[in-house]
Amino acid sequence: MEMDVHDELLAAVLFIVFTMFTLWVFRKLWAVRKRKTINDTSSKSGHYWSPIEQNEQQHNYCSGCKQHVVSGYECDNCLLKVDNINCLRAISTKIHCKVNQTLCRKETFDHHWICGNIGADLFCEVCEELCGGGVGLQDFRCSWCWRVVHTKCKPKFTLSCDFGRLQRTIIPPYCVTTRKPGNRNQRMMLIKSPFQAVIDKIEIPTDIEKWRPIMVIVNPKSGSGAGKQLLRNFRAHLHPAQVVDVLKSNISASLRWIDEHPEVDVRILIAGGDGTICSALDQIDTLSRRIPVAVLPLGTGNDLSRWLKWGKKCGGDIDVIKLMEDIQEAEVTLVDRWTIDAESQKKLGVRLQSNKTLSMTNYVSVGVDACVTLGMQNTRESIPRAMSSRLLNKFLFFTFGTKDVFERVCKGLNERIDLYLDDVHINLPDIEGLIFLNIPYWGAGVKPWATYNASHRQECDDETIEVFAVTSSFHIAQMQIGLASPLCIGQAKHAKLVFKGNHSFPMQSDGEAWVNSAGTVLISHKCKTAMLRKAEKQSTGCGMFF
Numbered sequence: 001m002e003m004d005v006h007d008e009l010l011a012a013v014l015f016i017v018f019t020m021f022t023l024w025v026f027r028k029l030w031a032v033r034k035r036k037t038i039n040d041t042s043s044k045s046g047h048y049w050s051p052i053e054q055n056e057q058q059h060n061y062c063s064g065c066k067q068h069v070v071s072g073y074e075c076d077n078c079l080l081k082v083d084n085i086n087c088l089r090a091i092s093t094k095i096h097c098k099v100n101q102t103l104c105r106k107e108t109f110d111h112h113w114i115c116g117n118i119g120a121d122l123f124c125e126v127c128e129e130l131c132g133g134g135v136g137l138q139d140f141r142c143s144w145c146w147r148v149v150h151t152k153c154k155p156k157f158t159l160s161c162d163f164g165r166l167q168r169t170i171i172p173p174y175c176v177t178t179r180k181p182g183n184r185n186q187r188m189m190l191i192k193s194p195f196q197a198v199i200d201k202i203e204i205p206t207d208i209e210k211w212r213p214i215m216v217i218v219n220p221k222s223g224s225g226a227g228k229q230l231l232r233n234f235r236a237h238l239h240p241a242q243v244v245d246v247l248k249s250n251i252s253a254s255l256r257w258i259d260e261h262p263e264v265d266v267r268i269l270i271a272g273g274d275g276t277i278c279s280a281l282d283q284i285d286t287l288s289r290r291i292p293v294a295v296l297p298l299g300t301g302n303d304l305s306r307w308l309k310w311g312k313k314c315g316g317d318i319d320v321i322k323l324m325e326d327i328q329e330a331e332v333t334l335v336d337r338w339t340i341d342a343e344s345q346k347k348l349g350v351r352l353q354s355n356k357t358l359s360m361t362n363y364v365s366v367g368v369d370a371c372v373t374l375g376m377q378n379t380r381e382s383i384p385r386a387m388s389s390r391l392l393n394k395f396l397f398f399t400f401g402t403k404d405v406f407e408r409v410c411k412g413l414n415e416r417i418d419l420y421l422d423d424v425h426i427n428l429p430d431i432e433g434l435i436f437l438n439i440p441y442w443g444a445g446v447k448p449w450a451t452y453n454a455s456h457r458q459e460c461d462d463e464t465i466e467v468f469a470v471t472s473s474f475h476i477a478q479m480q481i482g483l484a485s486p487l488c489i490g491q492a493k494h495a496k497l498v499f500k501g502n503h504s505f506p507m508q509s510d511g512e513a514w515v516n517s518a519g520t521v522l523i524s525h526k527c528k529t530a531m532l533r534k535a536e537k538q539s540t541g542c543g544m545f546f
């Protein structure tokens with residue numbers, strides 16, 4: 001009898017779980033469909049609407065009916081807010097988005113004023129008193145230069161729009177024509193879908209001194225929601241065609257104009273984790289000139305941005321204006337990039353695994369540290385929601401770091417591989433992990449080479465790679481809190497790893513892990529990329545936490 005009760009309970013629980021899952025899927029599909037429909041109906045106005053909820057720090061009011069917004073929509077580009085679909089349709093016919101000014105001539109280019117919903121700590125350009133805040137839809141903010149004025153002061157404000165502190169960085173809407181990516185014949189004077197338009201033609205604005213636009217590449221999936229917020233933050237401050245969403249647009253199509261307009265000086269910012277940065281750099285390397293790149297850290301790792309002084313982790317609400325000024329003032333530094341060729345062994349004329357070629361900026365490693373990442377990556381793939389929780393990530397990292405099962409395969413690594421540095425065979429001590437390092441930082445803030453003697457200095461543009469080893473995952477943990485140093489193996493212009501016998505070993509490069517079956521791995525210099533290092537005197541532009 002008891003068994004039956006259990007079975008019934010189990011059936012009931014399964015039914016409830018299944019129903020909730022189905023409802024959840026339908027809700028998601030419905031939200032996607034709804035968003036698509038509203039952005040189709042309002043496409044002529046240029047707005048790109050995203051759903052919003054009530055904001056606890058600031059009360060928002062609908063631009064249509066002036067009511068308090070509990071939930072509704074906000075335009076990513078001009079931050080216009082509405083509380084329902086009727087107000088959205090009505091307002092779209094009355095107020096155009098900031099990107100929809102392509103027909104404006106620069107002689108008559110005016111501020112793009114949006115009424116209300118202004119932060120409470122801003123000062124009026126005319127009377128210099130506090131502006132914004134308060135109850136109801138009042139006061140104005142320009143969605144290009146971000147200046148604010150009181151409703152009563154607005155008629156007295158006669159200065160035309162010069163894009164304010166973002167003047168050097170913004171691509172003025174009167175200087176650019178955009179088109180749909182892919183089809184070149186389908187030119188559009190009015191941007192129909194700003195979120196996927198790419199730059200077609202650009203003219204250098206004659207009225208702006210030292211003009212140097214910044215293209216921004218963002219992965220909205222990086223950094224547990226911070227990426228999404230950051231993407232909207234950039235769209236609100238820049239011309240939306242300057243902002244590339246890696247999930248919705250093709251990076252090389254979005255950057256193609258750079259090769260077609262060699263007269264335009266340009267800089268690039270990549271916001272994302274190590275993987276996003278690596279694949280975006282691969283696209284940037286194919287451009288015919290060297291464009292300096294800054295990186296903004298989202299996700300885990302972030303040793304590259306640590307070294308280049310952009311911080312170790314940043315949120316989505318950073319001060320975009322300050323960040324853009326920092327990028328304009330940053331120094332250019334050359335960084336080597338490397339090619340990893342993993343060649344699988346042939347057995348009876350058949351390859352055990354397909355060959356793998358990838359580029360590397362930070363490091364490539366074999367053994368115990370890759371074990372930790374690989375264990376985490378496999379678990380992540382089985383529970384995709386784990387990706388969105390930073391805490392769970394930390395927990396997984398910690399758990400897998402101490403698990404014997406992942407470590408056992410790395411025991412006696414030195415006996416199962418042959419290492420050649422510049423064609424010289426190296427005798428390895430008893431180790432469990434071998435790391436080839438390009439930049440000074442590794443493993444979330446460790447500086448492995450700093451402890452080594454001065455005659456073997458680490459430079460990042462000398463086409464030389466630093467090789468060090470670790471004896472266990474415990475050794476890595478000790479290094480992270482400064483209690484141990486790595487075993488320095490040597491430096492090389494090129495390196496070769498030969499896997500002996502039939503052993504497979506976990507490997508990783510810039511946070512991406514894989515299992516390498518027997519064969520050889522070649523590490524050779526690929527190119528030099530221009531990166532931007534934040535100037536020392538400035539304070540940190542990133543909200544740092546953790």
Ligand SMILES: [Zn+2]
Binds near residue numbers: 078
């Ligand atoms: Zn808009």
Ligand SMILES: [Zn+2]
Binds near residue numbers: 065067082
């Ligand atoms: Zn309304």
Ligand SMILES: [Zn+2]
Binds near residue numbers: 111142143144162
């Ligand atoms: Zn303005």
Ligand SMILES: [Zn+2]
Binds near residue numbers: 128150
């Ligand atoms: Zn005023």
